Amino acid sequence: xxxxxxxxxxxxxxxxxxxxxxxxxxxxxxxxxxxxxxxxxxxxxxxxxxxxxxxxxxxxxxxxxxxxxxxxxxxxxxxxxxxxxxxxxxxxxxxxxxxxxxxxxxxxxxxxxxxxxxxxxxxxxxxxxxxxxxxxxxxxxxxxxxxxxxxxxxxxxxxxxxxxxxxxxxxxxxxxxxxxxxxxxxxxxxxxxxxxxxxxxxxxxxxxxxxxxxxxxxxxxxxxxxxxxxxxxxxxxxxxxxxxxxxxxxxxxxxxxxxxxxxxxxxxxxxxxxxxxxxxxx
Numbered sequence: 001x002x003x004x005x006x007x008x009x010x011x012x013x014x015x016x017x018x019x020x021x022x023x024x025x026x027x028x029x030x031x032x033x034x035x036x037x038x039x040x041x042x043x044x045x046x047x048x049x050x051x052x053x054x055x056x057x058x059x060x061x062x063x064x065x066x067x068x069x070x071x072x073x074x075x076x077x078x079x080x081x082x083x084x085x086x087x088x089x090x091x092x093x094x095x096x097x098x099x100x101x102x103x104x105x106x107x108x109x110x111x112x113x114x115x116x117x118x119x120x121x122x123x124x125x126x127x128x129x130x131x132x133x134x135x136x137x138x139x140x141x142x143x144x145x146x147x148x149x150x151x152x153x154x155x156x157x158x159x160x161x162x163x164x165x166x167x168x169x170x171x172x173x174x175x176x177x178x179x180x181x182x183x184x185x186x187x188x189x190x191x192x193x194x195x196x197x198x199x200x201x202x203x204x205x206x207x208x209x210x211x212x213x214x215x216x217x218x219x220x221x222x223x224x225x226x227x228x229x230x231x232x233x234x235x236x237x238x239x240x241x242x243x244x245x246x247x248x249x250x251x252x253x254x255x256x257x258x259x260x261x262x263x264x265x266x267x268x269x270x271x272x273x274x275x276x277x278x279x280x281x282x
Contacts, residue, residue, distance in 0.1 A: 193233035
């Protein structure tokens with residue numbers, strides 16, 4: 001997240017950058033454009049020289065970035081401040097090509113940075129809701145597992161069950177339902193979601209590309225069907241179906257070098273169930 005803020009800072013500094021030759025340019029009295037002749041100042045409403053203005057911009061942006069780093073939860077807010085409040089508004093005509101001069105006058109608004117810490121404190125009062133994997137107690141889950149490519153789906157199921165246990169979801173609060181293949185997952189998931197017994201439904205399957213277009217039909221149907229079940233019922237239905245080009249990719253993602261996607265899907269299920277139970281449905 002820090003890189004987002006830094007990117008915004010660098011973007012603002014780039015807009016405000018002037019070469020030594022451009023710093024010597026001056027707005028002619030009564031004119032709305034730059035003159036390549038005259039004194040080394042670039043007057044504006046504040047009467048500050050460009051070098052001083054640029055120094056103040058840099059100092060203010062650095063201060064805002066430091067404040068954001070001290071409050072990680074406010075990074076998105078800090079990004080908005082950097083990109084919106086500390087903007088340089090270019091007036092006049094600007095041409096930025098190699099060997100060409102740059103014409104225009106920069107007007108900088110630094111008010112938010114003079115009150116940077118206060119702004120961050122105010123925006124911190126905005127209510128932010130999210131689920132927590134540490135609140136798995138009392139939540140109930142259904143796990144729909146496809147038997148097709150069972151060597152893969154069993155490994156995914158093992159990863160999911162181990163994750164539920166890790167986050168204190170009792171075994172009696174988990175029901176595992178087996179279906180023939182990934183194509184059959186959505187209809188079962190939707191019925192389980194409408195039963196009002198479960199806080200989330202985790203869907204596990206493995207579709208491996210073959211020589212025909214059958215792979216595309218099954219993968220697309222499973223993905224759209226699971227999403228549709230969640231939207232229609234209002235119960236989180238988590239997509240834990242692997243869609244791989246070959247069996248080795250599936251093995252790598254079922255406890256191999258790419259981790260266990262079943263475990264990752266279980267974490268998503270706990271977080272979404274917690275979000276709905278403690279925030280959205282209250």
